[in-house]
Amino acid sequence: MTQKPSAGPVAEVLQGRSRSTQAMFGDWIRSRTPANSWPVVAGFAVFAAMLGLQQLIVPGTQRLLTSVFLFVALAQAWNIIGGYTGYASFGQVAFFGLGAYTVAVLMNNYHVSFWVALPVAVVVGVLFAVVIGVPLLRLRGHYFAIATLGAAEGAREVINNMTSVTGGGGGITIPTFGSEAPTPYFGKPGFYLAFLVLAAVSVAVAALIARSRFGYAMVAVHEDEDAAGAVGINTTVVKVIAFAVSAAIVACAGAFYAFQQIEFYPTDVFDASFTVLMVIMVVIGGSGSVVGPLAGAVGLELLSQFLRVNLGSFNQLIFGAIIVLVVVFFPQGVVIYLRDAWRTRQFSILDNVRRYRL
Amino acid sequence: MSLLEVRNLNAGYGRIQVLWDVSIDVEPNQVVALVGANGAGKTTLLRALTGMIRIRSGSIHFQGHEMAGSAIESIVDLGIAHVPEGRRLFMGLTVRENLLLGGWRKNNRDLTRVIELFPALGERLNQTASTMSGGEQQMCAIGRGLMSMPTLLLIDELSLGLAPKTVDEIVARLPQIAASGTAVLLVEQDIDIALSVSERAYVVETGRITRSGPSRELLTDRSIQEAYLGLSPG
Numbered sequence: 218m219t220q221k222p223s224a225g226p227v228a229e230v231l232q233g234r235s236r237s238t239q240a241m242f243g244d245w246i247r248s249r250t251p252a253n254s255w256p257v258v259a260g261f262a263v264f265a266a267m268l269g270l271q272q273l274i275v276p277g278t279q280r281l282l283t284s285v286f287l288f289v290a291l292a293q294a295w296n297i298i299g300g301y302t303g304y305a306s307f308g309q310v311a312f313f314g315l316g317a318y319t320v321a322v323l324m325n326n327y328h329v330s331f332w333v334a335l336p337v338a339v340v341v342g343v344l345f346a347v348v349i350g351v352p353l354l355r356l357r358g359h360y361f362a363i364a365t366l367g368a369a370e371g372a373r374e375v376i377n378n379m380t381s382v383t384g385g386g387g388g389i390t391i392p393t394f395g396s397e398a399p400t401p402y403f404g405k406p407g408f409y410l411a412f413l414v415l416a417a418v419s420v421a422v423a424a425l426i427a428r429s430r431f432g433y434a435m436v437a438v439h440e441d442e443d444a445a446g447a448v449g450i451n452t453t454v455v456k457v458i459a460f461a462v463s464a465a466i467v468a469c470a471g472a473f474y475a476f477q478q479i480e481f482y483p484t485d486v487f488d489a490s491f492t493v494l495m496v497i498m499v500v501i502g503g504s505g506s507v508v509g510p511l512a513g514a515v516g517l518e519l520l521s522q523f524l525r526v527n528l529g530s531f532n533q534l535i536f537g538a539i540i541v542l543v544v545v546f547f548p549q550g551v552v553i554y555l556r557d558a559w560r561t562r563q564f565s566i567l568d569n570v571r572r573y574r575l
Numbered sequence: 576m577s578l579l580e581v582r583n584l585n586a587g588y589g590r591i592q593v594l595w596d597v598s599i600d601v602e603p604n605q606v607v608a609l610v611g612a613n614g615a616g617k618t619t620l621l622r623a624l625t626g627m628i629r630i631r632s633g634s635i636h637f638q639g640h641e642m643a644g645s646a647i648e649s650i651v652d653l654g655i656a657h658v659p660e661g662r663r664l665f666m667g668l669t670v671r672e673n674l675l676l677g678g679w680r681k682n683n684r685d686l687t688r689v690i691e692l693f694p695a696l697g698e699r700l701n702q703t704a705s706t707m708s709g710g711e712q713q714m715c716a717i718g719r720g721l722m723s724m725p726t727l728l729l730i731d732e733l734s735l736g737l738a739p740k741t742v743d744e745i746v747a748r749l750p751q752i753a754a755s756g757t758a759v760l761l762v763e764q765d766i767d768i769a770l771s772v773s774e775r776a777y778v779v780e781t782g783r784i785t786r787s788g789p790s791r792e793l794l795t796d797r798s799i800q801e802a803y804l805g806l807s808p809g
Contacts, residue, residue, distance in 0.1 A: 430679065437676050440665035447625070447659055449651030449680030449723060 256424070256507075264417050271409055279409050283477075285518045286412035287470055288498060290419040292510035294466035295495035297423060300504030301432065302459040303439030304354060307492050308365030311349075311372040312342040312464040314487035316471025318376055321389045321481070324399050326382065328392075331400035335472045342468025343461045345372070350460040354453065357442075366489070373487035388482040391475065400476075408477045415473060419466050424507045426462065435459050436505070501543050503550025512552050548573040576639060578603045578758050579624075579727055584633035586623040592631070593619040595782045601727060606749050606759045608769035608790060610803070611779035617762045618660060620779070621731050625657045626650050637727070651680045656720035660731040662712050666705040670696055670715050673704055677722030688755070689718035692748055710741035717745070717752075727758045734765045746772045766803040770794040 271279065291313070299305045319338035323329040329337075353364045376383050383389055393402040403411060426432050434455045437445035446452050471486060478485070494517070502513025520539065524532035546566050547554045558564045579601040587593040593616045601607045611617050622628045624635060626647050635642045637653055645653070656677075665673050674686055674696075690697035693714040699707060704715060713733060720728050730749075734742045742765070749759050749772050763769035770776055770790040778786035778799065786793060793799055 430682070433672075433676060433679060436668065436672075437665055437679070440667055441663055444659065444663040444665060445676075446647050447657050447663070448676050448719065449648045450676075451646075451648050 260417075260420065260424075264413070267413050268410075271406065276405050279405050281519075281522050283405075283409050283412045284522075285515055286409075286416040287474065288494065288514040288518045289416040289511055290412070290466055290470045291491065291495045292498040292502070292514040293416075293419040293423040293507075294463045294470070295492075296499045296504055296507075296510040297426060297435075297466075298459050298463040299496065300499050300506075300510070301427060301435040301439060302456060304456060304460070305358075305362050305496070306365040306460070306463070307362045307489075307496070308349075308367070308369035308372075309463065309467050309495055310487055310489060310491040311365075311369035312346065312467040313471035313474070313491055314369075314373060314376065314483065315345055316342050316468030317475035317478075317481065317486040318383055318389070318483075319468075320472040320475045321391050322382055324391045324476075325389060328399045331472075331476055335469065338472040339465050339468050342464040342471075346461040346464035347457060350457045351453075354456040354460060366492075369487065369489065369492065373483050376487070377483045383483075386483065388480060390480040393479055402479075403476070408473070411473050411477075415470060420507065420511060422462070422466065423510075427507055431455070431458070439505070497540060499550075501540065501547070501550060503552035503554075503556075506550075506552060506556075509550050509552040513550070516551075546570060577601060577636075578605075578638060579760070580634075580636040581620075581624070582634045582636075584620070584623060584635065585631040586619060586628055586633075587631070588619075588628065593782050594623065597633070597779075597782075597784055599777050599784065599787075601758050601760050603726070603758055604753050604756065605775065606753045606761060606773045608773035608776040609760060609762045609779060610764070610766045610769045610776055612803075613764065615779040616782040617779055618731060619782075621657065621729050621762055624729065625655065648680065651723050651725075654724070654726040656723045656725035656728050658716045658720045658728065658730045658733075660735065662716040664704040664712055664716055664719070667703065669701050669703055670707070671700040673715055673719050674700075674722050677719030678724075681723050683722055683724055686722075689721055692721070692751065693718055708741075709737050710745065713737060713741075713745055717748075721752070721757065725757055727760065728752065729760050729762070731762045733761060733763060734768060742768060749773075766799070767794075 267282070270282075274282070291309070295306070295309055298309075316338040319341045320331065320334040323334040323337060324331060349365075349368045353361060353368065356364055377386055379385065380387075392398050426435075434445065434450045437448070437450055438452050438455050442452050445455075475481065475486065498513035498517050499510045500513070501517065502511065503509025517540075521532075521536050524536050528535055543551065547569065549557075549569075554569055558569075577600040579599070581597060581599045584594055584597040585592060597616075597620060599607070599609070599620075609617055609620065619628070623630050624642075626642070626645050630643050633643075637655065640653065642650065642653065650657075665676060668676070671686070674689055675684060678684060686697075686700075695711060696714055696718055699711065704712060707715065717728070717730065717733075720730075733745060737745075746768055749761065753759050761769055761773060770793055773790045776787065776790045776793050777784050778793070786796075786799065
């Protein structure tokens with residue numbers, strides 16, 4: 218149904234725009250105008266700058282930025298199910314591992330091109346998400362978190378024990394040189410590009426979903442699932458789709474990661490610390506927004522690498538302490554804090570802590 | 576033909592039967608009240624109507640279609656909106672977002688009707704639902720229900736937790752809603768209010784309809800006055 222032209226005070230009220238509405242659901246409410254498309258412009262500008270930057274930086278920095286891009290994609294993916302939809306999955310690494318192993322098995326055992334294996338990996342991730350999502354997404358809160366954690370551990374054990382196909386605990390190697398290689402290795406510049414595109418696509422997907430009618434439904438499920446059902450939203454379908462979209466991005470990331478690593482073990486690509494980092498990056502940046510996970514992933518990955526280089530053996534301790542402090546002072550996420558503070562002109566951090574204690 | 580026609584409905588939870596042979600009718604463009612004390616089975620009846628609990632026997636016809644066993648989403652498609660007890664707004668979202676979610680299923684983004692009905696909401700479109708007063712929240716919940724362009728609006732315990740003056744203000748809008756094409760089935764503990772605003776009413780006691788008729792007659796009925804309105808016999 219289209220917006221009817223209306224006159225008088227009602228029309229004025231309807232034209233008054235809410236910033237939070239714009240940020241969250243823009244496109245379902247209003248059409249895109251030059252004045253409100255600056256985030257898109259900014260996004261393209263950053264993407265172009267990152268492309269240009271590649272020519273100027275040393276290989277070490279290139280490698281660092283590549284891992285930043287990886288975590289941007291993972292954080293955006295987690296945000297779709299954990300942030301917008303409100304289902305905190307602690308098993309997203311399962312899709313990462315499945316994506317990685319799909320690519321490795323296809324390339325190593327069947328000499329399939331990476332570009333064929335990649336979409337297969339995404340399909341495997343989505344299928345697994347639907348299969349475990351339909352039963353698990355009936356659980357709420359802690360129960361869902363625990364169940365997804367278990368599903369990821371289970372997936373790792375299955376891969377670990379399918380020795381004849383996956384190599385089991387002995388790991389798997391993707392042939393990358395000579396006539397053995399189904400697809401030539403990308404090298405550092407190639408993977409920089411691949412992960413940059415992956416990150417950009419993830420941000421774009423998250424932004425489009427968040428502003429769509431479907432994004433509305435995800436937020437409604439987050440806010441009050443029963444009320445969402447009462448207004449006619451099929452909550453099961455919304456949850457499973459959100460979970461599957463998240464899984465698709467994570468599996469895609471896992472596929473690129475596998476090719477980049479060449480050789481890896483189940484414990485590498487099913488490492489629960491991937492999931493934990495996704496959660497921390499989203500929560501610290503600000504969940505339920507597009508910029509939050511982006512800022513969280515960039516900030517935390519750069520910080521963690523900086524500490525590793527400069528602090529030696531204490532780096533993990535300091536990294537953990539910083540995470541604790543940020544969560545204590547900015548429980549809603551740094552980006553959300555800055556946005557609200559800017560809007561209300563109240564920058565007091567103490568007030569912020571008090572507000573979210575209640 | 577009635578808009579809503581419930582015949583000999585039996586329903587309950589598990590082994591416990593709550594509703595016994597309930598029959599009610601709602602005509603188009605009418606405000607009908609369903610009144611009764613706490614635990615009489617009013618909310619259970621609404622749950623049965625909206626497909627939230629399964630019915631054991633009997634029939635529910637809406638515009639001539641058999642509704643028993645329909646999924647909750649399809650009930651919205653048929654033209655029934657439910658304003659749940661306790662309002663159940665999306666508390667972290669703005670009024671506008673709440674209303675738009677009401678129109679989600681029908682892809683209706685036209686807030687005009689709701690704002691004309693409750694101008695107070697128009698002034699608060701960008702306010703977060705949790706920061707509004709109870710009365711404004713109830714207006715928002717009713718507005719959210721209307722956004723799905725229903726022909727029947729079910730309102731559960733409109734007066735719950737609201738100041739009498741606020742209740743009067745909101746209740747005064749119900750005849751207007753009905754006249755504009757959305758019949759209202761008002762489920763209420765506050766019998767005085769429910770009977771004053773409605774055209775017809777049903778009295779529920781321990782899961783059975785014990786009285787029904789034009790509200791004006793019930794309001795002056797001596798036994799109802801004694802049982803529910805605290806007027807002493809004599």
